[in-house]
Amino acid sequence: MISNGQNKNSDPxxxxxxxxxxxxxxMGSDKGLINWHGKEQRYYIADLLAGFCSEVFISCRAEQLPxxxxxxxxxxxxxxxxxxxxxxxxxxxxxxxxxxxVVACDLPLLDKQTIDFLIxxxxxxxxxxxxxxxxxxxxxxxxxxxxxxxFEVLKAHVADGYSCPRKALIRNEARVNLLMxxxxxxxxxxxxxxxxxxxxEIILENSNS
Numbered sequence: 001m002i003s004n005g006q007n008k009n010s011d012p013x014x015x016x017x018x019x020x021x022x023x024x025x026x027m028g029s030d031k032g033l034i035n036w037h038g039k040e041q042r043y044y045i046a047d048l049l050a051g052f053c054s055e056v057f058i059s060c061r062a063e064q065l066p067x068x069x070x071x072x073x074x075x076x077x078x079x080x081x082x083x084x085x086x087x088x089x090x091x092x093x094x095x096x097x098x099x100x101x102v103v104a105c106d107l108p109l110l111d112k113q114t115i116d117f118l119i120x121x122x123x124x125x126x127x128x129x130x131x132x133x134x135x136x137x138x139x140x141x142x143x144x145x146x147x148x149x150x151f152e153v154l155k156a157h158v159a160d161g162y163s164c165p166r167k168a169l170i171r172n173e174a175r176v177n178l179l180m181x182x183x184x185x186x187x188x189x190x191x192x193x194x195x196x197x198x199x200x201e202i203i204l205e206n207s208n209s
Contacts, residue, residue, distance in 0.1 A: 011124045012099040012148050016049030016056035017075070018042055019087045019142060020064070020105045031190065032105040036203065042105045046072050052115055053101055059087035083163025084142060085154055092151040099124070104142035106189050108199045114186040118145060123177035127153055128169060130176060134184035139169035139176060143187065149175075 020032035020042040032042035039047075042058055049056045057075040058068055068074055079089040084104065091100050101119070103110065114131075122129045122145050130144035141164065146154070150168075153175075157168040169176050181187055190199045 011122075012097060013054050014052070014119070014145070015091070015095065015098045015100055016046070016053035017087065017091050017100045017102045018045045018049065018056065018058045018105055019084050019102060020058050020060050034108070034190075034196070036108040036199065041108060043069065043072060045103050045105055045107070045110065048110065048112065048115065049101060049103060051112070052119055057091065059091065079158075085158050085163055085165045085168070088146060088165060089151070089154055089158065092146075092148075092154070096151055097148055099148060100146045102142060102144050102146055104189070106191055107143060107187065108190050109186050109188050109202060110143065111183060111186050114143070114181060114183055117182045118143070118179065121177070121179055126177040127172060127175045128177065129179065130169060131179050131181045131187060134181060134187060139166060139173075139178060140187055141165040141169055144169075 032040060034041050037044045046056045046058055055073065057073045059075050059077065060068060062076050065074060065076060075087075075091055075094060077086050077090050079086045079093060088100065088102055101115075118129060118131070124147055126147065127150040128144050128146050131140045132138070133140045153172055154165060154168055157165070157171070162168070185202065188199070190196050
């Protein structure tokens, strides 16, 4: 049973959500299973968020459920549609009064500093707090705090036929708290084998520095 509650400042309770239900078509293998840091990436991100969130859940498809460790809580996609917005909507459907710190499992360079910065600069009067992508200048929807007010916005977004939540942030930019990332490299997505090779190089460079 998912608990309800508010934090001591009366802000919505903050839960973590690791998006691991994608098909990983471009990578050719499940991105959530890649071991960048000594464990599967979906578990690495979940453990990273555990230091910041009241509870953390791995968002997955029903067929993935048997393969996910019992040590981690899960939320199965149960909202009609496709794409990452479905995982976020499924989380809100389970707990509509919570805010969700949503992180995709394809961010292997994400660090504690970046998460801490996002949470410390959270604006609960907005529908979301997120980063401006250093790669294309657009809002980065898959490392974002989605406030409860975003639930209706995302539902309407999916009803309009959109699957990526980025468009929802762009369409509602006046209600979005857009931040500059303290470490731009931390927002690098690894979606292809070429991306994966670059990530390996960066991790090796950082370990030797």
